[in-house]
Amino acid sequence: MVHHLITDKSQQLKAPYLKLYSVASPNGVKVTILLELLGLEYYVQKIDLNDKAEQKEPWFLKMNPNGKVPTLETVNRFGESTYISESAAILFYLADTYDLKRKFSLGGGSPFCYEQLEWVFFQSSELGPTTSQLFQLISNSPEKVDDIKKYHDKFVRLLGVLEEKLKRTGTGFIVDEHLTLADIAIFPWLGLTTLPEKLTFTEEIKQFPLVEGWIKRIQGIEEVSRAQNIPPR
C-alpha cells in the first residue's frame, strides 16, 4: 500500500524492511500487484536496464547472479539481508510469508494448491517466454515477419489454452474461486494498460471472450492498476 521510491541510493533505511529492485515490466508488475494487494510497506529502486545496464553491475549480480529484475531484498531487524529473484518465486515467498489468510493465494491445505503451481509454471515456461519474444521482435526487429508470425501463432494458441482453462474452472478465475498467484502471474502479460498499443493484442484477445472478461475483471482492481506504475515508467 505504501511504497517508497528510492531516489538517493546511499539513503540508509531503517531495518526491518522489504526492498524491491525492479521496473514496471510484466515480470516486475507481477510482484508489485501482490505487494499492493497485501498492503505491505516496501521500498522500490528502479533499475536502469538499458543505458546503464545496472542489472549487470557487480553489486546487482551479488543479489541475483542471473542479472535480471525483479529482485526482492528482505532485511531483518538485525539488518541482515536475504535476496530472492525470479518473479514467480518472489510471489510464493510473499504469499507464504504475508498472505497467511490466503486471500490472494492457495497454500498446502488447499486441494487446488498444485493447480495454482501448474498455472504459475504455465506463465513462467510458456506464456511469459513466448510473449516476451513477441514483444522483443515487434519492438526491435519488425522486419522479421516470419519470426513474428511464429511467435504470434504460439501466443494465440496459448490464449486458447487459457480460454479453455477459464471455461473448465468456471468461476471467472484461473484456479479456484478467487484471485490466486496464477491470475497474478499471468495477468501482466495480457492486461497491462501501460503497454504501447502495438503490444496489447486487443483484436486477438477479443476472439477469447472468457480471457477478455477475466482481463477486464482484474484491470478493475484498484491495487492492480496502481501496481502497473511502480516504479514509474
Ligand SMILES: N[C@@H](CCC(=O)N[C@@H](CS)C(=O)NCC(=O)O)C(=O)O
Ligand atoms: N524469469 C525471470 C525473467 C526476468 C526478466 O526477464 N527480466 C527482464 C525485465 S522484465 C530483465 O531484467 N531484462 C534485462 C536483462 O535481461 O538484462 C523472472 O520471471 O523474474
